[in-house]
Amino acid sequence: MLSNTLKSCIHAAFLISSIFISQARAEANEITRIANTPIWLTLIHSWHSNAQITDASFLLSLPNYSAANELTETLALIKSDSQAALCRFPARVTYLANALNIRLTGAQIELCPELQKFINHVPFDALDVVYASEVLSSASSMMGHIFLKASGVNFKGNLVEHSLAYFTEIDTLNPAKLIVDSTIKGMPGFFSVRPFHKDKAQYRDTESRNLWQFKLDLSSAQKTLIQYHLWELNQINMTYYFQSFNCATLTLELLALAKPNIMSERSIFVSPADIVKA
Known part of the structure; x- marks a missing residue:
C-alpha cells in the first residue's frame, strides 16, 4: 500500500512538473514569436538585430539588448506597475495588450498627464x-x-x-x-x-x-x-x-x-x- 502511494505521489509530482515545464516552454515560444513580429521590432527600432536607439530610458534591456529581452523586460514592467508602464510606453503597452490579451486593470491613458497633454494639443x-x-x-x-x-x-x-x-x-x-x-x-x-x-x-x-x-x-x-x-x-x-x-x-x-x-x-x-x- 505504501509503495503504491509513493508511486502515485511521484507520478503526480512528475505530471505537475511536466505541466510547469510545458507552460514555461509555451510562454518562451510566445515571447519569441511576438519579439519577431514586424510591429514589435519597429516599436523598439531594431534593424538587423541591432538597436538604432540606445537611450537607456527607451531600452529596458541594456546592456543585454535583444528584441526578446526587451519584450521580457517590458512585460515585467507591465506586471509590476501597469499604469507606470502605460504612461512610459503607451504604444508598446497598447500593442502587447492586444497581441497577448493582457488586461490592464485600472491603467488608463487619462491618468498619464504628459501624454494626455500631448493628445489634447496634437x-x-x-x-x-x-x-x-x-x-x-x-x-x-x-x-x-x-x-x-x-x-x-x-x-x-x-x-x-x-x-x-x-x-x-x-x-x-x-x-x-x-x-x-x-x-x-x-x-x-x-x-x-x-x-x-x-x-x-x-x-x-x-x-x-x-x-x-x-x-x-x-x-x-x-x-x-x-x-x-x-x-x-x-x-x-x-x-x-x-x-x-x-x-x-x-x-x-x-x-x-x-x-x-x-x-x-x-x-x-x-x-x-x-x-x-x-
Whole structure:
C-alpha cells in the first residue's frame, strides 16, 4: 500500500512538473514569436538585430539588448506597475495588450498627464506625409526632407495642424568633419513637434521649395498607435546618422506601424524620395 502511494505521489509530482515545464516552454515560444513580429521590432527600432536607439530610458534591456529581452523586460514592467508602464510606453503597452490579451486593470491613458497633454494639443484625426523638395546649396537639405503632419480638432475645439519631424543640426563648415560626424560618430537627433504653418512658411516661402502632401488612409487604431509612439520618441535622446538613421528612415518606420510591409523598402540608405515612392 505504501509503495503504491509513493508511486502515485511521484507520478503526480512528475505530471505537475511536466505541466510547469510545458507552460514555461509555451510562454518562451510566445515571447519569441511576438519579439519577431514586424510591429514589435519597429516599436523598439531594431534593424538587423541591432538597436538604432540606445537611450537607456527607451531600452529596458541594456546592456543585454535583444528584441526578446526587451519584450521580457517590458512585460515585467507591465506586471509590476501597469499604469507606470502605460504612461512610459503607451504604444508598446497598447500593442502587447492586444497581441497577448493582457488586461490592464485600472491603467488608463487619462491618468498619464504628459501624454494626455500631448493628445489634447496634437490631435491625430488625419495624418499626412509631407515631402519638401531638395535644396542643392544646403548640405542638410540636398536630399530633401520628409516628415509627418497631424491635424484635427484640439481640446479647445480648434482645428490645428502640426509637423512631426526628425532632424539634426549642422554646426561645422568642415566637409571632412561633417562626413565623419554624420556617418560614423553620429550627430544629435532632434524630434520636433510644432505648428505646420511655420514649416510651410519656411520651406515654401523662405526657401522656395516645393511641398508635396500625401494623405494616409489609416484606421483610428493605426493613427493612435503612431501618435503614442511619437510621444515615446519625443521623450528620449536619439542619434542621427545620415546614411542609416535619418528623417526618411524614421518616417518609414513610423509608417510601418500601420503598414508593416512597407519595411520591404528599407535598405542601408533611405532618402525622402524613397518614402514618396514607397
